[in-house]
Amino acid sequence: MTDTAGTTPGSTARFPFFNESKAPAGGEGWESMYPYYLVPSEETTEHENAQFWFADTMHWSRGCHPFDSIGAEAVYLGVGTFSTRIFALPVSLGLDVRVVNGYVYISPLGVEDPARIQERVAIFQERAGYYYANWDELYGKWKAKMEGAIDSLRTIEFPRLAEYDPAEVVTEARGRSSAMAVIENYHRLIDEFFSIWQYHFEFLNLGYGGYITFFQFCKQAFPLISEQSISRMVAGVDVLAFRPDDELRKLAALSHELDLNSIITGDGGPETILAALAETTNGRTWLAAFEEAKDPWFNYFAEYGFTHDQETWASDLSIPLQGISRYAVKIAAGEDISRPIERLRDERDEIVDEYRALLTGDEARQFDELLGLARKVFPYIEEHNIYVEHWSHKVFWEKAWDLARFLVDAGFLDTAEDMFYLNRFELDTALFDVVDSWAIGVPARGKKRWQAEIARRRPIVAALQAASAPPAYGIPPQQVTDPFAVMNYGVTTERVHDWLGASDGATDKLNGIPGSLGIVEGPVRVLRSEKDLPLLQPGEILVAPITAPSWAAAFAVATGVITDIGGMMCHAAIVCREYGIPAVVGTGFATARLTTGQRVRIDGKAGTVVVLEPAPDTTRATETAAAVR
């Protein structure tokens, strides 16, 4: 991995090093905003410059606020503990993580010493074997743990600091101030978040391991089989992942049945639509069903819920309403949008039977065994996001906003949004200051200091967010062998080569990972955030940093999808295939290189995007996007 380390800067054999990167104009000084270990430093330069780093824009599609960098800590602590220390993956340690110009970069770390690999093989087989052998039971326990953690998060409160502590402190002889709970609850909020991200990785890599083994069997037996065909044999048809979208379909069908389409597909915001519905009996019937679906199915981020300012369907009802409206239009046009579970399951079984019939007896036995394994582990891969990224994160951010409002109430911050310009350690300090000063009976001692710092940071974060992330830094590996980097992030040897070539300048072609089959031509709509989704017009090709499963309803309108990051097993690709739109994922540069209105042709099998015409007036496109924010 380090055999090209001696190359001179500027050579195309490698990407820039962190210490060669420049902050975007206005973003200078970003380093001070994040915990020191997330920021490249002189002490760690040698290590950093020997590694290959790629942008995790799948989870952080924009430069992140200081507080939001907690996600990068929690995720990569979780990966590391389970890969390195708990299950001892034989050749993989964790993923090292840095924040550079606000974007999160990660680097897979391998084990090369054969003796150490041998040692880890033995531990892995024993420990992972225990999980595979008891999968269903342990997965049941996992769900209970997650539900417990979410419930625990829900109990967190930050009661405002009153002039005097409540009477109960005295009548119950508690012997300590209720304000102590504020600090404690902040710590619990952080601790639960880290726990949840431990649980997230308890099963994930084992799940991928089970799937990859079936995958490799199929590739050996059928050298030309597509990833789509393999995953179709494994994918569940009635897993939680499809439920939110299924709810939208059901509500669209109900709207059609109750003859409410004219209201539901009408102009005007959610308030207008909901108010109009409340006026009729049918409308009220529909609203009752809508309310029923909200909890928990609208506790669903439009992206992955890694930033404090992301909306859920519940917090921005225009997102689900728009999805319902799109489905309602399809139903009105006579299209059947239902997902007939039985038929889909039969079709899946038929595909499996046909492939099995092509195998010899010995092969078929192994096929059945591995398909069984893959199907046992796959529900976790499909469902865990709902528990972690959606349900847990929703409560986490709700509580974080409660805390922000607590600080505004305490007169420490001007606006709740300000809190997210502090990282979690700075916030801990500030919170202690607030509680301590309140207890003593003096004004908070750091109010001006932190407000000045927030004012300094606000334009920095804005500058970081206005810039795109280069796809990679450092020394590219000869071969990307880490199966998880390949499966989840779509970072393959070929892709890294493309990035190296493309980083020299603009080209009329982008290469990515085939996410979903099909060829389509059309104008693109570049969306950097789920908030821009309403801009998407029928017939357009959606270009986004990622496509989260919750964008599914938009896929009913888009004719194709292009993303910057993601592999064939990224959550987005799984759902994209389900809806049968051509998709090229993991292109690295699509949002940076393409401009709304530009015509492209995407080939979902080859994984290519060909630009058919130059960018139209760029300034205008940018203004349009900005106007919606």
Next chain:
Amino acid sequence: MFTREFNDPACQDVREVGGKAAGLAQMTAAGLPVAPGFAVTAAAYRAYLQTGGLQEFTRGVLDGLGTSREQSAFDDADRAISERFTRMPLPDSVANAIRAAYAKLCEDTGVDNIAVAVRSSATAEDSVGASFAGEFETWVDIVGADAVLEYVHKCYVSVFAGRVLSYLAEKEIDPHAIEMAVVIQKTVRARAAGVMFTLSPTSGDRSKIVMEASWGLGLSVVGGEVTPDRFVVDKVGLGIADRVVGNKIIEYRRGDAPVDVPAERRDVLCLQDDEVVALATLGKKLERIHQAPQDIEFAVDEELPEGSNLILLQCRPETVWSNADRKPAFDATAGMMSWITGSISGATAPPAHAHDASHQR
């Protein structure tokens, strides 16, 4: 009945129509399209031999051979019988039946004076076996009812060809045990034609069907005279996984000599998607019937109406990959945890996407 169309269930009776015609009738019944046509039955042949004492005559000539194994004696017998047969046309009952069947074939296909192949489809009592079947002739591009009658007559004469008589004598088969049924079948006028494997011939992947096709008859593809178009179809689900345009510089409009393909057609795909899928469906069916991967020749006839213009010409078992020893991906004795360990250790990193057949030929 002196004639039987291929789609007539009675045409599957080997004893009455011969192996060739019965085979065509069986394929038709199984939904496997062959060039349309009909059989002239063994009854017609018997009727001919009953005419003007032909049977007694041939019996006399053959008896005269005694136990001779001299080729010159067989050739003399051939001459005598041939001369006698030539003077004896087909009886009206047989001729009229053939004329009617030919007229119906013209009508069914919408082609006047349709060019046909006249193919011997000899039959015999079961005890005789079928080893003689390859001994007889086939004539192509026969046009008009009169010509058809003439070539059916040639088939009858060919039973007593010196070469055949010596062969039959060697096998100790009485020439009278053989009855000559005849296949009359449309000559294929290929708009495009080619070869289909029900597995990937380069990777051995059994989940793919690979076709190579070019304009005109399949000769140019088989002979490697063009770079054919290539199509890869998923056997499961029948989706077209790949289409690669070839460079089709020449084509055989007839079997004799190639002509240049006009420039504007050379890099146009010679098969439509629906044709590719329909052919793949036929390939899948043939593989299922024969229980093994097949190597199939096909054509798209330009005279027949769309929907009935796909013609299967030949089908034989694929031999290269089918006979290769196949092992499962993982060592069966090592157990699942060992398989998983290997897979996640990146020994062979999973490719991000399959270059479906793009490396083929």
